[in-house]
Amino acid sequence: MNYRLNFTYKADNQKKTVECQNDDVAFDLQQNANGLKLTVIPKKAISDISFYLEREYDFSGDKRFFANGFQSWTDTKEFAKNEMMADEGLIGKGIFGKSPFGINLVGDYTFVHQPKEYGVFHSISFAYVRNGKSIDLFGSLNDRTGYTIIYADMNKNTLKYSKDVEGITINEPYELLDLYFDNGEYDAVFDRYFDAMNIKPLTDRKIKGYTSWYNYYQNISEDIILRDLEAIGKRSDLINTFQIDDGYQTAVGDWLSIDKKKFPNGMKPVADKIHEKGLKAGIWLAPFGAQKGSKIAQEHPDWLVKNKKGKPITVGANWGGFYPLDIDNQQARDYIKGVFDVVLNKWGFDLVKLDFLYATAVVPMHNKTRGQLAYESIDFLRECVGDKQILGCGVQQMPCFGKVEYMRIGADMSLGWKHTLIRKNMHREDVSTPNAIHNSVYRRCLNKRAFLCDPDVFLLRKTNIHFTPQQQRVLAKFIKLFGEVLFVSDNVDDYDDEQLAIFNDTLTDDAHIVAINETNDKLFIDYVQNGEAHTLGFCVADGSIYSE
Structure with a gap:
C-alpha cells in the first residue's frame, strides 16, 4: 500500500512541513496486511506537531463510511456519499463564533478539521467502510499517545490517518499511529479487532432496574426515591439495580454535601433501603466537574483546569456552567479518592454512574495529549472504584475499553422523538432520541467486547412524556434488543396491565x-x-x- 505523509512541526522556532526525513526528524513506517505503525524519531526537540498519512480508497457504488463520535453522546452512524456531517450548530457556536459555556469543548470541534461538505467525514479511534455485508475496518490499537482520527473523502477517494498530538514537545521516538486493518463480515471482524487489542469486558451480567433521571431530573427527594423503590422493588424477580441520579448533592463537585431538604437522613440509609430490597445500589457522580457556584470551585481554584490567561475554562452549560478538575493536581486527586471512599465504603453504594468524564481531557496539558489525559483519568477512576462497578457516561470510548463494566454509548433520550427547531441547531452531543437510536445501532460492535452497552432508558408512563403509546412500545423493544443496561424512570405502581406487560417483556432475556x-x-x-x-x-x- 502506498502512503503519502504530510508532517508539520516547529523546531528552532521555525515552522516546517516535510514528507520524508530531514535534519530534524526521521520516520519509521512498518506495515503488513493487518495494519501499520508510524513512529516519528526527532533529532532535536520538536513541537506544534500535526500530520496525516494519506492513501487511496475506492468509495464507488453504495459504500457507506462509519464515523465513530468523540464521546458517549456524539452522534455516531454510517454515512452515504450524499450526506453531510453535523457540527456544533448555531447555538453551539454562539454569537460571533464564541462558544457559550465552552460547548465547543464537549466534542472534537477544537482539534478536528471537518469541512461542511457532502461525502467528507471523520471518525475517532476506529472506522469502517461497508460494502453490502462486508466491512473494511481501520482501527487504532491504542490511543494512549493521542486520539486517532480517520478522515474519509468519498469524493476524492482518499482516506487519511491522523492523530491529535497537540500540545506536546518531544525529543525522543514517539508513536504516531498503531493501526489494525481487517475485512469480512461485521461480527467476525470486530471479534478479531478486540482480540488484537487483548480487550475483554469486565462483566457479562446485565443490569436491569431504575434510574431517577428521566422523570424528575434534579427534582428528586428521599420521599420520591423511597416511593419508587417500594414500587419497583415488588418486581425484584426481574430487576437487580436501583440508581439515584443527579440532585441529591448541594452542588456538582460538592459530593459529600447532601441537600438536607431533599435527603434529611443522608445517603447511607437510602442505600440500605435499596439493599433491603435485594438490589444493587447505584448513584450518579460527575467526579471531574465543579459547577461555578460550588464550594470546591470557590475554595480550590488551583484544582481547576485553566486557559493560557490563568482563568478556569468552562466545559459545558449544565448547572449554569462547570469547570473541569486537573487530575494531575495531587490535592484534587486526593479529594476525588476521598469522595469515592465515602460513597462506596461508608454509604455503601455498589455501582457509580460516572458522568461528564470528557471534561478532564479537553485541552492538552502538562506535555500530555488529550488522549493521554483521557487514558490516565480512566485509569485513576478504576483505581478509585476498585472492585465495585462503573457505568461510564459522557466519556471518550476507547480509553474505557476493558476498564468500565457498563457504558452509555449514545446521547440522552429526549422525552419526545422528533428534533425541535432548537435541537436542530445544537451540537452533536445534545439530548436526542434519534441520535441515541443511531448510536445504539452503530456502536453495537462495542457490546460484550469493550464493555456492556447502555442504550439509555425505556419510558412507559402516561404523564410527563411526549411519545405516543405505540412509540413507547417500539422504543422499549429497541432497548430490549440493543441494551445490556435496561433502566426505566417511572413509578411502576402507576402502570396499568398493558404497561406492566411491556415492562415485563422488556426485562426478559x-x-x-x-x-x-x-x-x-x-x-x-x-x-x-x-x-x-x-x-x-x-x-x-x-x-x-x-x-x-
Missing part, C-alpha cells in the same frame, strides 16, 4: 437480533423472540412506525 437494515432513516430490525421471527421497523428521524 428471550430475544436476539438477526439482521439490521437502514435506508434513508428507515430502520428495520429482524429479530427472533421465543423462537418466532419478527421485524421492528420505524423512521429514526420522526418516529413513524412501520412494524412492531
Whole structure:
C-alpha cells in the first residue's frame, strides 16, 4: 500500500512541513496486511506537531463510511456519499463564533478539521467502510499517545490517518499511529479487532432496574426515591439495580454535601433501603466537574483546569456552567479518592454512574495529549472504584475499553422523538432520541467486547412524556434488543396491565437480533423472540412506525 505523509512541526522556532526525513526528524513506517505503525524519531526537540498519512480508497457504488463520535453522546452512524456531517450548530457556536459555556469543548470541534461538505467525514479511534455485508475496518490499537482520527473523502477517494498530538514537545521516538486493518463480515471482524487489542469486558451480567433521571431530573427527594423503590422493588424477580441520579448533592463537585431538604437522613440509609430490597445500589457522580457556584470551585481554584490567561475554562452549560478538575493536581486527586471512599465504603453504594468524564481531557496539558489525559483519568477512576462497578457516561470510548463494566454509548433520550427547531441547531452531543437510536445501532460492535452497552432508558408512563403509546412500545423493544443496561424512570405502581406487560417483556432475556437494515432513516430490525421471527421497523428521524 502506498502512503503519502504530510508532517508539520516547529523546531528552532521555525515552522516546517516535510514528507520524508530531514535534519530534524526521521520516520519509521512498518506495515503488513493487518495494519501499520508510524513512529516519528526527532533529532532535536520538536513541537506544534500535526500530520496525516494519506492513501487511496475506492468509495464507488453504495459504500457507506462509519464515523465513530468523540464521546458517549456524539452522534455516531454510517454515512452515504450524499450526506453531510453535523457540527456544533448555531447555538453551539454562539454569537460571533464564541462558544457559550465552552460547548465547543464537549466534542472534537477544537482539534478536528471537518469541512461542511457532502461525502467528507471523520471518525475517532476506529472506522469502517461497508460494502453490502462486508466491512473494511481501520482501527487504532491504542490511543494512549493521542486520539486517532480517520478522515474519509468519498469524493476524492482518499482516506487519511491522523492523530491529535497537540500540545506536546518531544525529543525522543514517539508513536504516531498503531493501526489494525481487517475485512469480512461485521461480527467476525470486530471479534478479531478486540482480540488484537487483548480487550475483554469486565462483566457479562446485565443490569436491569431504575434510574431517577428521566422523570424528575434534579427534582428528586428521599420521599420520591423511597416511593419508587417500594414500587419497583415488588418486581425484584426481574430487576437487580436501583440508581439515584443527579440532585441529591448541594452542588456538582460538592459530593459529600447532601441537600438536607431533599435527603434529611443522608445517603447511607437510602442505600440500605435499596439493599433491603435485594438490589444493587447505584448513584450518579460527575467526579471531574465543579459547577461555578460550588464550594470546591470557590475554595480550590488551583484544582481547576485553566486557559493560557490563568482563568478556569468552562466545559459545558449544565448547572449554569462547570469547570473541569486537573487530575494531575495531587490535592484534587486526593479529594476525588476521598469522595469515592465515602460513597462506596461508608454509604455503601455498589455501582457509580460516572458522568461528564470528557471534561478532564479537553485541552492538552502538562506535555500530555488529550488522549493521554483521557487514558490516565480512566485509569485513576478504576483505581478509585476498585472492585465495585462503573457505568461510564459522557466519556471518550476507547480509553474505557476493558476498564468500565457498563457504558452509555449514545446521547440522552429526549422525552419526545422528533428534533425541535432548537435541537436542530445544537451540537452533536445534545439530548436526542434519534441520535441515541443511531448510536445504539452503530456502536453495537462495542457490546460484550469493550464493555456492556447502555442504550439509555425505556419510558412507559402516561404523564410527563411526549411519545405516543405505540412509540413507547417500539422504543422499549429497541432497548430490549440493543441494551445490556435496561433502566426505566417511572413509578411502576402507576402502570396499568398493558404497561406492566411491556415492562415485563422488556426485562426478559428471550430475544436476539438477526439482521439490521437502514435506508434513508428507515430502520428495520429482524429479530427472533421465543423462537418466532419478527421485524421492528420505524423512521429514526420522526418516529413513524412501520412494524412492531
